[in-house]
Amino acid sequence: MRTFLTALSLSVLLFSCSRSTETSAGGLSPQDALKTFQLPEGYKIELVAAEPLISDPVAMEVDEQGNMYIVELHGYPLDTAGSGVIKLLVDTNGDGMPDKSTVFADHLKLPTGIMRWKNGFMVVDVPDVLYLEDTDHDGKADIRKVMLTGVALTNPQHIANTPIFGLDNWIYLAHMGSITPKVSMMFSDSGHIVRYADDTTAPQLPRNADGRNIRFNPDTYTLEMCSGETQYGHTFDNWGHHFCVENADHIFVEAIAAKYLQQNPDLLISDASDYISDHGDASKVFPITTNPENQLLTDVGVITSACGITWYNGGLFPDSFNNVSLTCEPQSNIIHADKVTQKGASFNAARVYEDKEFLASTDAWFRPVMMYVGPDGALYVMDYYRQIIEHPEWLSDSVINSGALYNGHDKGRIYRVTPANAAKMNWCSKLNLAGASTEQLVQYLTSGNIWWRRNAQRLLMDRKDPQTAALLLKLIDTTKSATAIVHALWSLEGMHIIDIATLNMQLHNPVAGVRENAVKIAELHLKEVPQLEKELLALQDDTDAKVRYQMLCTLGDIHDAPAESAKQKILMKDIDDKWLQVAALAAAHGKEYDLLKNSIAAISLKPSDGKALFFANCAGVIGLSQRIDDIKNVIALATKNNTSTADWWQSACLKGLSTALPVKGLPSTNFEAERSLLLSKFDVGTTPLLRTAAIELLMLLGAPQNNSWAAAIAQAKAVAADGSANINYRKDAVRLLSLDKEAGNAVLFDQIISNVANDETLIQTAIKAFNNVSPDSCSNCIVRNWKSLGYNARETAMQAFLSSTGNTKILLSAIQQKQILPTAISWPHMVDLMNNDDAFIRNRSRDLLAAGISSREETIKKYQTALTLKADTSKGLLVFKTICATCHNINGRYGHSFGPDLGTVRNRDAGSIMTDILNPNRSIATTYDLWIVTKKNGEKFSGIISAQTPASVTLNNIGGLQTTVARSDIRSMEISQTSAMPIGLETSINQQQMSDLLGFIKNSR
Structure with a gap:
């Protein structure tokens, strides 16, 4: 489902308040809809329930008696008046199919999930998680208790949902960040402190849990944030790995748990999730819809509304579906x-079917939103059955005013998908899991169906029967089912009766998933049972990468010599694995320099991108720690000697420091000796890779105050002015001169920029250096030489213009005097100028750059001829690279991911694409809101939030750059009131170029 965008008209809000309760016309009858489905050979689909029994189903749960509880979300997209209900479906004629429905609970705002708990149900109805129970057995909940509260009541597509009882006995809640839309106040809630409603002494989470998934255990009043987020739906595999979903990203995994990241507050990773699809996000899909209901701004032919992710572990489908x-x-x-297959410490997700989908319908009203693995192992599909699934923000005014927004609100279906030879459904109201003995519950842990295993484990937790421990230990000793062993281990752990001897044995189980979970459980007992460490250390040579990865995470809080040796050994074996690197750094708080030094000594000197990334990240964490001695040691290590076999890791270390040190500000200390070491690398005999990295770090730390500096500057002047010198050496010389404010350097920089014969990269370097030495003079030099500057040099020049208020005013003056034409300003930089924080610059820019911008309606009408012109896609690529590539890419190529990937809109109508280009404020997805982050020191950053972790926020900036800010350094965060892409693109593109651009986008593959 698409995200909220901009302000809706009053008519939409009035429409939402007057939603008709009459039966809506259109769509197909349940029987006719059943004929529209296409499944792979060997599968069948059956209707389980439909209107009038149910409508608008978005989630379901089955209790121990086989009764079905259906969550009906009637209020989507705009109604929060309390129309949501929970329906109870039962069988009254003995055929095992539901034939009667009653209202179990009503007056719910926007219910989005249900889970069996104790004798009742956990139901998500933001801002609360409710406990509902029917104590008098009349089919209606008479207990309604708020368990958790504080999650944001915001965009219905982003609210908390789908509670799941996890393998580890925690309840997991799907959750995303608060979306503050530019629309009705009913959805502007940004959340509150997330807490238990009935115990103020219990743990609490920050406002709206920082937009991350939540896990909690009401029995122990524990409450935690996870490291990742998900939109509508999440799921777990048999071993407890957490898979999530969000719009165009149809599958990703929480790669590292929050508790491990919290071991090292200096580790600022941009994202704790791994996006594992080998066919990318917004990947191509294969619908068979006859007359699709594609609204004005809907992406067609690609994944755009991914939700309801479900791991199939029902045991009924063929083994190929494992x-x-x-x-x-x-x-x-x-x-x-x-x-899904294992890939190192993470996973890879590949299509099961290359050119078709598992389930598809020709009916445009079929809206699958959630799935459920039932007691029979069948896959139950909840069909929301609406004509329109998009939010009104993505609809044309004609559709909004047509009265069709809620068409289908009185309809809804649940389907059952099984192998073709499976027996018919025959379990509704016929189960008696509640009546099972403890021994029977333990045996249910051996089921191939997650429904039985999960519910049996939950009931064992509730009963706490003294017999349970012996029965579970016997099961572990005798069963051949690895999944049964894992459930039994976590059941023992949940009841606080884990047997250490048994746990030790399972650390050596032949199945990697069992070993991995045994390591997780052992981690919980290391303090009380220190001898467990010895058993764990025996796994440092484990054959499975995920077991080794979990070992590295688990050993993070143990710092004795054997543990440190084991962590180092695991890292060395898997150093090219991104997530092993993260785990190693998380486990090394305060000892990162030792980790770096030992790794350099232990690894082969053969370079690789993975190793270089590790050394850069390790040095970066050291820089963020601001431990002065360690920073100095890194510089000494990275500048010691210089050979072509060592410069790759030496330069990586220095680059890591250069990236990290500005994040928290340079430590106030004397780096005099280190400056001299870095300066010593300015020599023709130093390899270019190391020399450049050393000079760039020196530019941060400043010039040394000794006699060597004068000699180096003299040498740098000679090299920079020598047209016959090596170009890389000349650029390093210019960089070095940027540290010297002597007037003669400004003259030299001016000469380099003004000489059209010079290499463009040298000119770019000179612009940066000149701007550092004398910003005004640099800006005036750029203005004089603007016409002769190449494309890349102009980009660097614009960065100089935008680096200070004074420079920007010189640019605006040059535009006013026609020394630089408005058409020469690239679109992204027009965005920067017209959104500038300085009111004078912002208003002046809009006067100068938007002078020729007409009303959006007039402009769109004027450009209609572009839709009739013959497009040249090769020229369209050039337009894309010139106008769009700084903010967008297309199918992951040609540009940067500041804004949406334009490859995802290729199947849309060319006219609607052009409308978005010319009137971008009409369709700003919340995931592309422009955020302003202000640090405590007053420094400001703007960009699109691309990731959040427990310790940091990462912003994507125009041009593909990323800025990661520590949460501890943030004073405030707010969404800009202006779009990241203001109007006026037509000043840089004519009708033929628009036609070429549209042709290129439409034909992109």
């Missing part, structure tokens, strides 16, 4: 299937 994850894509009327 390790398959399914994702609903309601906009395309399909369910997509991925085969």
Whole structure:
């Protein structure tokens, strides 16, 4: 489902308040809809329930008696008046199919999930998680208790949802960041402190849990944030790995838990999730819809509304469906299937079917939004069955005013998908899991169906029968089921009766998933049972990468010599694995320099991108720690000697420091000796890789105050002015001169920039150096030489112009005097100028750059001829690179991911694409809001939030650059009131170029 965008008209809000309760016309009858489905050979689909029994289903749960509880979300997209209900479906005629429905609970605002708990249910109805129970057995909940509260009541597509009882006995809640839309106040809630409603002494989470998934255990009043986020739906595999979903990203995994990241507050990673699809985000799909309901701004032919992700572990499907994850894509009327396999410490998700989907319908009203693995192992599909699934923000005014926004609100279906030879459904109201003995519950842990295993474990937790421990230990000793062993271990752990001897044995189980979970449980007992460490250390040579990865995470809080040796050994074996690197750094708080030094000594000197990334990140964490001695040691280590076999890791270390040190500000200390070491690398005999890295770090630390500096500057002047010198050496010389404010250097920089024969990269370097030495003179030099500057040099020049208020005013003056034409200012820089924090610059820029901008309606009308012109896609690529590439890419190529990937809109109508280009304020997705982050020291950053972790926020900036800011350094965060892409692009593109651009986008593959 698409995200909220900009302000809606009053008519939309009035429409939402007057939603008709009459039966809506259109769509197909349940029986006719059943004929529209296409499944792979060997599968069948059956209707389980439909209107009038149910409508608007978005989630379901089955209790121990086999009764079905259906969450009905009637209020989507705009109604929060309390129309949501929970329906109870039962069988009254003995055929095992539901034939009667009653209202179990009503007056819910926007209910989005349900989970069996104790004798009742956990129901998500933001801002609360409720506990509902029927104590008098009349089919209606008479207990309604708020368990958790504080999550944001915001955009219905982003609110908390889908509670799941996890393998580790925690309840997991899907959750995303608060979306503050530019629309009705009913959805402007940014959340509150997330807490237990009935215990003020229990743990609490920050406002709206920082927009991350939540886990909690009401029995122990524990409450935590996870490291990742998800939109609607999440799921777990048999071993407890957490898979998530969000719009175009149909499958990703929480790669490292929050508790491990919290071990090292200096580790600022941009994202704790791994996006594992090998066919990318917004990937191509294969709908068969006959007359699709594609609204004005809907991306077509790609995943755009991914939700309801479900790991199939029901045991009924063929073995080929083991390790398959399914994702609903309601906009395309399909369910997509991925085969998930291990890839190092993470996973890879590949299409199960290359040119078709697992389930597809020709009916445009089929809207699968959630799935459920039932007691029979069948896959139950909740069909929201609406004509329109998009939020009104993505609709044309004619559709909004047509009265069709809620068409289908009185309809809804649940389907059952099984192998073709499976027996019919025959379990509704016929189960008696509640009546099972403890021994029977333990045996249910051996089931191939997650429904039985999960519910049996939950009931064992509730009963706490004294017999349970012996029965579980016997099961572990005798069963051949690895999943049964894992459930049994976590059941023992949950009841606080884990047997250490048994745990030790399972650390050596032949199945890697069992060993991995045994390591997690052992971690919880290391303090009380220190001898467990010895058993864990025996796994440092484990054959499975995920077991080694978990070992590295688990050993993070142990710092004795054997543990440190084991962590180093695991890292060395898997150093090219990104997540092993993260785990190693998380585990090394305060000892990062030792880790760096030992790694350099232990690894082969053969370079690799993975090793270089590790050394850069390790040095970066040291820089963020601001431990002066360690920073000095890194510089000494990286400048010691210089050979072509060592410069790759030496330069990586220095680059890591250069990236990290500005984040928290340079430490106030004397780096005199280190400056001299770095300066010593300015020599023709130093390899270019190391010399450049050394000079760039020296530019941060400043010039040394000794006699060597004068000699180096004299040498740098000679090299910079020598047209016959090596170009890399000349650039390093110019960089060095940027530290010297002597007037003669400004003259030299001016000469380099003014000489059109010079290499463009040298000119770019000179612009940066000149701007550092004398900003005004640099700006005036750029103005004089503007016409002769190449494309890349102009980009660097614009960065100089925008680096200070004075420079920007010189640019505006040059535009006013026509020394620089407005058409020469690239679109992204027009964005910067017209959104500038300085009111004078912002207003002056709009006067100068938007002088020729007409009303949006007039402009769109004027450009209609572009839709009739013959497009040249090769020229369209050039337009894209010139106008769009600084902010967008297309299918992951040609540009930067500041804004949406324009490859995802290729199947849309060319006219609607052009409308978005010319009137971008009409369709700003919340995931592309421009955020202003202010640090405590007053420094400001702007960009699109690309990731958040427990310790940091990462902003994507125009040009593909990223800025990661420590949460501890943030004073405030707010969404800019202006779009990151203001109007006026037509000043840089004519009708033929628009036609070429549209042709290129439409034909991109």
